[in-house]
Amino acid sequence: MREDVQSLDIRDVTANWVNAAVLERQIDDRIKALADLSHTPLFFGRLDYLHAPGADKAEGAEGESFYIGRRHVHDADGDPMVIDWRAPVSQPFYRASPKDPMDVGLRRRFGYTGGELTAYEDEHLTEAPAGPAQTSKLLQAEIERPRVGPMRDIVATIQPEQDEIVRADLSGSVCVQGGPGTGKTAVGLHRVAYLLYAHRDRLARTGTLVIGPNKSFLHYIEQVLPALGELDVKQATVDDLVARVEVRATDSAPAAVVKGDARMAEVLRRALRSHVTIPTEPVMVVRGSRRWRIPAYELEEIVQELLNRDIRYGAAHDALPQRIAHTVLVRMEQSGEAPDDRVQDAVARNPAVKAAVKAVWPEVDPAKLVLRLLSDADFLAEHADGILTADEQKTVLAEKPARSVKSAKWSLADAVLIDEAGDLIARTHSLGHVVLDEAQDLSPMQYRAVGRRCSTGSATILGDLAQGTTPWATSSWAEALTHLGKAGAHVEELTAGFRVPREVIAYASRLLPHMSPGLAAVSSVRENPGSLSLRTTDDLDGAAVTACRDSLRHEGSTGLIAADARIPALAEALTAAGLAYLNPGEETTADARLTLVPASLAKGLEYDYVVLDEPAAVVDGEPDERTGLRRLYVALTRAVSGLIINHHAPVPEQLAAPAAA
Numbered sequence: 201m202r203e204d205v206q207s208l209d210i211r212d213v214t215a216n217w218v219n220a221a222v223l224e225r226q227i228d229d230r231i232k233a234l235a236d237l238s239h240t241p242l243f244f245g246r247l248d249y250l251h252a253p254g255a256d257k258a259e260g261a262e263g264e265s266f267y268i269g270r271r272h273v274h275d276a277d278g279d280p281m282v283i284d285w286r287a288p289v290s291q292p293f294y295r296a297s298p299k300d301p302m303d304v305g306l307r308r309r310f311g312y313t314g315g316e317l318t319a320y321e322d323e324h325l326t327e328a329p330a331g332p333a334q335t336s337k338l339l340q341a342e343i344e345r346p347r348v349g350p351m352r353d354i355v356a357t358i359q360p361e362q363d364e365i366v367r368a369d370l371s372g373s374v375c376v377q378g379g380p381g382t383g384k385t386a387v388g389l390h391r392v393a394y395l396l397y398a399h400r401d402r403l404a405r406t407g408t409l410v411i412g413p414n415k416s417f418l419h420y421i422e423q424v425l426p427a428l429g430e431l432d433v434k435q436a437t438v439d440d441l442v443a444r445v446e447v448r449a450t451d452s453a454p455a456a457v458v459k460g461d462a463r464m465a466e467v468l469r470r471a472l473r474s475h476v477t478i479p480t481e482p483v484m485v486v487r488g489s490r491r492w493r494i495p496a497y498e499l500e501e502i503v504q505e506l507l508n509r510d511i512r513y514g515a516a517h518d519a520l521p522q523r524i525a526h527t528v529l530v531r532m533e534q535s536g537e538a539p540d541d542r543v544q545d546a547v548a549r550n551p552a553v554k555a556a557v558k559a560v561w562p563e564v565d566p567a568k569l570v571l572r573l574l575s576d577a578d579f580l581a582e583h584a585d586g587i588l589t590a591d592e593q594k595t596v597l598a599e600k601p602a603r604s605v606k607s608a609k610w611s612l613a614d615a616v617l618i619d620e621a622g623d624l625i626a627r628t629h630s631l632g633h634v635v636l637d638e639a640q641d642l643s644p645m646q647y648r649a650v651g652r653r654c655s656t657g658s659a660t661i662l663g664d665l666a667q668g669t670t671p672w673a674t675s676s677w678a679e680a681l682t683h684l685g686k687a688g689a690h691v692e693e694l695t696a697g698f699r700v701p702r703e704v705i706a707y708a709s710r711l712l713p714h715m716s717p718g719l720a721a722v723s724s725v726r727e728n729p730g731s732l733s734l735r736t737t738d739d740l741d742g743a744a745v746t747a748c749r750d751s752l753r754h755e756g757s758t759g760l761i762a763a764d765a766r767i768p769a770l771a772e773a774l775t776a777a778g779l780a781y782l783n784p785g786e787e788t789t790a791d792a793r794l795t796l797v798p799a800s801l802a803k804g805l806e807y808d809y810v811v812l813d814e815p816a817a818v819v820d821g822e823p824d825e826r827t828g829l830r831r832l833y834v835a836l837t838r839a840v841s842g843l844i845i846n847h848h849a850p851v852p853e854q855l856a857a858p859a860a861a
C-alpha cells in the first residue's frame with residue numbers, strides 16, 4: 201500500500217500549482233500514516249464468521265474469515281486483508297461470547313513479543329465451554345507486561361464493558377465512574393479514535409479535544425492516539441483552555457471554593473448587564489439638510505428587546521447601532537425617501553448613533569470586569585446581593601486591589617471567571633467532541649468552562665469520585681453533569697481493575713468507607729501474591745533508597761511516591777546514593793526507570809513497582825483528613841506489580857484493619 205502511494209504520479213492530474221501542493225501534502229501524510237512500525241503487528245485477531253456478514257443466512261451460505269488490526273490493509277486488488285478494529289465487522293472480536301456468539305464460530309487472539317508472533321489463543325464460541333469462563337492468557341500477559349515508556353493502546357484486549365463505552369453513539373454524552381486502573385483513560389482515548397473513524401468528516405470539521413489534569417499526565421498519554429493513526433486530536437489542561445491572562449498567584453482554599461462556585465456565573469452575568477443603561481436622551485441623526493430624531497422611549501424599547509432576547513452581550517452591542525439605524529430608515533421611508541442598505545450602514549456609523557451606543561451599551565473587557573468585581577467591594581456587593589453571603593464576598597475580595605489587568609496577580613480560579621465573562625460577551629467556539637479525564641476534580645465554574653467548549657457537541661466524562669482531591673471536588677456525577685450542561689449523559693460504571701494487584705487494591709480499598717462511602721471497591725483481574733510489603737523504619741530516606749534498589753532489580757518502571765514536602769529530602773538521598781531519577785511526565789526508558797513523584801502529581805500515572813514513602817505525611821500534606829485519605833488512595837493505587845510502603849509514623853488507622861462491613 202505504501203509503495204502504491206509512493207509511486208503515484210500527479211503531474212497530469214492537477215490543474216494548478218496550489219492543487220499540486222495540496223495533493224502532494226496529502227500524499228506525504230498518507231505515506232507517513234502507512235509507515236512500517238516494526239513493533240506494531242498488522243493484526244492481533246481473527247474472526248471466523250459462520251455466515252458471510254450481511255449475506256442471507258440461508259443454509260449453505262459460506263462463512264468468512266477476517267483478520268482484525270489497528271488499521272485497514274488491502275491487497276494489490278483492493279480486497280481487504282486486515283479489517284480496522286473500529287469497523288462493524290470487528291465488533292464481535294470484543295463483544296461475542298458463548299452466550300451471544302454474534303454469528304462467529306471462532307475467535308482467535310494473537311500474541312506478540314517485540315513485534316514477533318509468539319502465541320495464539322482460540323475460542324470456539326458455538327461450542328459449550330468446558331469449564332467456568334477463564335480470563336484470556338493473552339489478556340493476562342498484556343496486563344502484566346512491564347510498563348516502560350508512555351501509555352500504550354489496548355486495542356487488542358478491550359473488554360466487552362469497555363467496548364460498550366468506546367462505541368457509544370456520538371450524539372450522546374457518556375460519563376464513566378470507575379475506580380483506579382479500571383481503564384477509564386484508555387477507554388476515553390479509544391473512544392475518540394472510534395468516533396473519528398465512525399464520523400470522520402463531521403469531527404474533522406468540528407474538532408476533538410482531550411482534557412487532562414496536568415502536563416505530565418498529558419505527556420504520559422500523548423502517544424496513544426497517534427499509535428492508532430489519529431494525529432489531529434488536541435490535548436489540553438483546563439488551565440490551558442482558559443489562559444486569557446497570565447496566572448501568577450494561588451488562592452487560599454476558601455477563596456478558590458467561592459470563586460469556583462456556580463453562583464459566580466450569576467454574579468458575573470448581573471455585573472455585566474449593569475453596564476447597560478436605559479436611554480434617557482433622544483438620538484439626533486443629521487443627514488444632509490435633514491435631521492432624524494429617535495426619542496428616548498423608542499431607544500428604550502430597542503434596548504429592552506435586546507436584553508430580553510438574552511443574546512450575548514457583545515452580539516447585542518454590535519446589533520444596537522443597526523437597530524437604531526433601522527428605526528431611522530423607517531422614518532426616512534415614511535417621509536418618502538428610498539434609502540438602501542448602504543444608507544443603513546452609514547447611519548449605524550453616524551457619530552450620534554455611535555455616541556448613544558457607547559453610553560447605553562458600552563464595550564466591556566472580561567478581565568476588567570472580573571478585576572473590578574474582585575477589588576471593588578461595593579460593586580461586588582451590588583451584584584452578589586442575595587447570591588453570596590457577606591463573608592463569601594469578603595473571602596473573594598483581593599487584599600491589595602491591583603490597578604490594571606496587566607499588573608493584577610491572577611489565580612487559576614480568576615482565569616476561569618474571566619473565561620465565563622468572556623463567554624457572556626462572545627460565544628465560545630464549541631467542538632464536536634470533548635473527553636474530560638479526572639473529571640471529579642473540577643470546580644463547577646471549570647465544568648462550565650469545559651461545557652461551553654462542547655455545547656453543540658458531545659462529551660465523554662471520566663473520573664472516580666473517590667479520587668477527588670480538590671476542595672471543590674464533586675460528590676455527585678449528576679451535579680457535575682448539570683454544570684457541564686450535559687445533564688442527560690448516561691453514567692456507566694467500570695469495576696474490573698486492570699492495573700493494581702488484588703492484594704494492593706484490597707488494602708487501599710480499606711480507605712473507601714472513610715472517604716467515599718457507598719463506592720464499590722475495584723475487583724482486580726490480577727493475582728500477584730506477595731505484591732504488598734510494609735516496612736517500618738527509623739530512617740525513611742535510607743529505606744526509600746533501599747526499596748528503590750529492590751524494586752529496580754525487577755524489570756519495568758519504579759515510582760517513588762511521597763508527600764510533596766518530602767520530595768527535596770528524597771531527591772537528595774537518591775542523588776547521594778547515586779540513583780538517577782526522572783520527574784513525572786519524563787519518559788521512562790530501559791536505562792532510566794526510576795521516577796520521583798510528588799503525591800500531588802501521581803494521579804492517572806502508573807509504575808510497575810511503587811515505593812510509597814510515609815503514608816501519614818501524604819495525609820497530613822492536605823488541608824483536611826478526607827482529602828488526605830483520598831490523596832493516599834491515589835498514591836496506593838499506582839502499582840502494577842508491587843508496592844512497598846515505608847513508614848516511620850504509624851500508617852493511618854483507617855488502613856490498619858479492614859473496616860467493618
Ligand SMILES: Nc1ncnc2c1ncn2[C@@H]1O[C@H](COP(=O)(O)OP(=O)(O)OP(=O)(O)O)[C@@H](O)[C@H]1O
Binds near residue numbers: 339352384664
Ligand atoms: N482491556 C484492557 N486490556 C489491557 N490493559 C488494560 C485494559 N484496560 C485497562 N488496561 C490497562 O490498565 C491500566 C490502567 O488503565 P487506565 O490508566 O486507563 O485506568 P484509569 O481508570 O484511568 O485509572 P486511574 O483512575 O488511576 O486514572 C493501563 O495500563 C491500561 O493500559
